[in-house]
Amino acid sequence: MGVRRFFALGLAAGLLFVLPSNAGRHDTQAPGWFRYALGDFMVTALQDGSIDLPASAYQGLRADKIEALTKRAFALSANGVPTSVNAYLIDTGAHHILVDAGNADCYGWKLGGLTANLKAAGYEPKDIDIVVLTHLHGDHVCGLAAGGNRLFPKATVWAAAEEAAYWLDEKNKATPPKARAALALYGKDFRTFKPSDAIAPGMTIVPAHGHTPGHTAFLFESKGAALLVFGDIVHNHFVQFAHPEVSVMSDANRAEAIATRQTIFAKAAADNTAVAGGHLPFPGIGRLIKDGDGYVFAPVEFAPKP
């Protein structure tokens, strides 16, 4: 018998049995952390949560082509494009640096898994001494607060000077009030950087403006290994790796966002530098391979040792 009949068989088998409902089944998920070795550094990817976003509006490609690509995302979820919210902890030996702090409960989304996943991975919030923010959208900032207090009591929090100037301006209504409140908890421990600043050994500030005025990536390097934690350079991996010329509505400056994405993709692919994305499928770490006019993303694969 060939495989062609398998669905017909399936239907037939379904009619033969009545199954009990499976009330006693385990329905917890594995914890949302993943370790990635980077020379002497150890990177821990941390998931704050995942949301099914409505298909966003993309520009820069024929509508039918975009539809065909986003259909791939909808093969996974009828509710929308599955979108992870990731943060990255880099233990350099000298510092515990957290890149982005998760969404917690901004934008009406109930995420906030960051703390539990941080603890499951063997850390406590007090272990973090540096937080660097790729940008000040709520889903990267609101997780700095927990119950009205600093989640990271010992951390200095950093963002680009351009980013702070834009988003912390009281006239900018787009900033979620909770994001501004979370940053305010850090008082003088919230600081801004210029591109030439060196905040911590092994970490380089890489301006990557466009998505927001001061959007920044961070390059971590140890013993010849490199990881570029690049925040919101990509929003839809089904579309934008193949078509980096496609922009998303939330990009503040689309032309600049596209140019930045093109530059970063080209360099990371040419040098086989690993990248980590704030909204790539968890753990969100992988490499880019040039493929025609676009790129293919090769995500890291799970293995028992980092």
Add this chain to the structure above:
Amino acid sequence: MGVRRFFALGLAAGLLFVLPSNAGRHDTQAPGWFRYALGDFMVTALQDGSIDLPASAYQGLRADKIEALTKRAFALSANGVPTSVNAYLIDTGAHHILVDAGNADCYGWKLGGLTANLKAAGYEPKDIDIVVLTHLHGDHVCGLAAGGNRLFPKATVWAAAEEAAYWLDEKNKATPPKARAALALYGKDFRTFKPSDAIAPGMTIVPAHGHTPGHTAFLFESKGAALLVFGDIVHNHFVQFAHPEVSVMSDANRAEAIATRQTIFAKAAADNTAVAGGHLPFPGIGRLIKDGDGYVFAPVEFAPKP
């Protein structure tokens, strides 16, 4: 400053600091289990381990094209093609069915993570009452034994009649002795099936011969949701989704293996049926989307709830 300078900056920064070695870093990985809800059933993907295989010999595509595709795998590991060894536990409410049992220590590979991951996921080996084997290669069979005893004391173990006839023939030197010994531990609890047999409600036998003489997939269905656990239909996801016409050396009957792969891919893509593969990147579950003459694999994405 633009992003173009980022690697130059990185090198400069690297020279400015001397970092302590990171001896106190956490170097454990997250546990290798992943839950996937399927109607009233609950599926738990379990990783036995992962190996970097040498680039296998593929047939059916120009050598330069194959080289370009396998290069994507080598972007992730210089040691070879990262290859996961997966098993799947399906809790149907009536049964705990394990599809494949992992490699343990066959072929000289030290894997054997299945038991620890099963326990981390909330199960004990004695909970398993049915084991179905896609085929009798050692990396699917050897994990039935632990320390010379049955790992699954209460399970009946099943394989296709053609598969048992071929691999258990003493004249067939290709069977690892440990695989034969593992099966022997189950005595009369090792049984064979014909395609028309119904072993458990909600599970359908789907002959998928070619990789081995009795290679079999298993279709699980609950409340309109379906998952085809298809064993070794794919060995290299970088090559064979785009080019299902490419065969791998370990396929016993290449023409049949290719025809089976083409049929299963086409059907799964047309019906948007989820698939789970014994060697796909863990957790190895996803959907196929038709793309030109081949397919794109859209893996499930990690989320805090199954």
